[in-house]
Amino acid sequence: MKSLASLALVLFLAGCEGRHNWLAAAGEEARSVETLFWVLLAGAAVIWSLVIGAATYAHRAEAKPEREQEARRFILWGGVALPVLVVGGLLVWGLLILRDITADDGALTVRVDGERWWWRVIYDTPEGLVTTANEIRLPLGERALFRLTADDVIHSFWVPALGGKMDMIPGRETTLALTPKRLGNWGGLCAEFCGGAHALMRFDAIVMEPEDFEAWLAHEAQPAQVDEGDPGFAVFDEEGCGACHTIRGTNAQGPVGPDLTHLAARDKLGAGIYEMTPETMARWITETHEMKPDIDMPAYPDLQGARLDALVTFLMSLE
Numbered sequence: 306m307k308s309l310a311s312l313a314l315v316l317f318l319a320g321c322e323g324r325h326n327w328l329a330a331a332g333e334e335a336r337s338v339e340t341l342f343w344v345l346l347a348g349a350a351v352i353w354s355l356v357i358g359a360a361t362y363a364h365r366a367e368a369k370p371e372r373e374q375e376a377r378r379f380i381l382w383g384g385v386a387l388p389v390l391v392v393g394g395l396l397v398w399g400l401l402i403l404r405d406i407t408a409d410d411g412a413l414t415v416r417v418d419g420e421r422w423w424w425r426v427i428y429d430t431p432e433g434l435v436t437t438a439n440e441i442r443l444p445l446g447e448r449a450l451f452r453l454t455a456d457d458v459i460h461s462f463w464v465p466a467l468g469g470k471m472d473m474i475p476g477r478e479t480t481l482a483l484t485p486k487r488l489g490n491w492g493g494l495c496a497e498f499c500g501g502a503h504a505l506m507r508f509d510a511i512v513m514e515p516e517d518f519e520a521w522l523a524h525e526a527q528p529a530q531v532d533e534g535d536p537g538f539a540v541f542d543e544e545g546c547g548a549c550h551t552i553r554g555t556n557a558q559g560p561v562g563p564d565l566t567h568l569a570a571r572d573k574l575g576a577g578i579y580e581m582t583p584e585t586m587a588r589w590i591t592e593t594h595e596m597k598p599d600i601d602m603p604a605y606p607d608l609q610g611a612r613l614d615a616l617v618t619f620l621m622s623l624e
Contacts, residue, residue, distance in 0.1 A: 324492040326466055327465035330467075331467055331486060332467035333468075334406050334469060337402045344395075345395065352391075407482065409450065413447060414429040414452065415428055416452045416453075417451055417452070417462060418453075418454050418473075419454070420457070421457055421499070421601065423438060424439050424576065435525050438571075439563060441510045442513055443485050445488055445512050446486065449482070450482055451483065453471055455474055457475060459473065459497060460472070460473040460499050461473065463493060464491055464492070467483045469481070470496045490509055490510070490511050502599050506576055507577030507578060509572055529552050529567065531555050537615040537617070537622075538555070540612050541616060541619060544616075549562040550564070552564075552566050562601075568623045569621045570623075576597075578596075586621060590608060
């Protein structure tokens with residue numbers, strides 16, 4: 306029995322480590338949810354102890370007719386009044402937290418569309434829309450408003466260390482506010498089963514200093530610096546990649562897949578799954594469905610040798 310308890314404790318603590326740790330809040334909203342959790346946990350422990358104690362006392366105490374009135378008062382106050390007050394207070398507290406998390410305001414607006422199985426990310430700035438994919442960058446200490454939609458099925462947007470989760474529903478917009486309080490790369494994921502590659506639908510949520518974020522966003526808004534005589538771009542064009550993908554500043558304007566304008570500036574490939582390296586890029590092109598089953602992108606197993614090397618070199622230059 307002792308070994309089972311130890312194993313359960315180890316598994317619980319293992320789930321509290323890493324950048325997906327929801328018990329080490331890195332955002333204001335996550336901190337509110339975490340505080341509520343610990344209060345509920347402590348309250349549950351106290352109530353459980355009181356109930357077990359009362360049951361033990363009732364079992365051992367001698368039944369006497371003169372104690373009936375005392376028992377009625379105990380049931381009325383301990384079994385009716387106290388639970389109503391405690392549960393009602395916790396409900397109000399939880400609703401206030403929910404109101405703050407779903408508030409429709411923020412210094413920065415980010416639109417996120419859940420696709421199969423990746424994330425389309427659009428920054429709404431005074432100068433216009435800035436589109437990227439599978440990576441979200443946020444300025445430290447500034448409240449960001451997320452406007453969430455889905456393209457096909459219900460997804461659920463969640464950055465555990467920064468705040469609560471929110472469903473993304475086709476044909477409907479939901480909102481979520483996040484205020485990062487710690488620098489770092491905090492993992493995000495889809496928290497609701499959405500199909501075959503659900504477990505491989507992740508993203509990086511990178512919190513930066515405000516001035517670094519502004520510089521990154523300004524760079525992200527720029528078109529790609531592409532020499533259309535580049536042999537890698539020629540392969541990209543000949544294979545029809547531009548029918549699905551956009552590279553701003555070129556004739557590739559496909560609306561279906563992720564925007565590739567600054568692809569190589571992202572830390573991860575395949576919606577937060579693989580490190581962005583030439584080796585994984587080559588495998589992603591030729592062994593697509595082995596690396597991420599069920600996605601819509603076709604594999605190009607016949608693309609080998611110098612043509613593959615040229616395409617990989619071109620894609621890795623898109624910074």
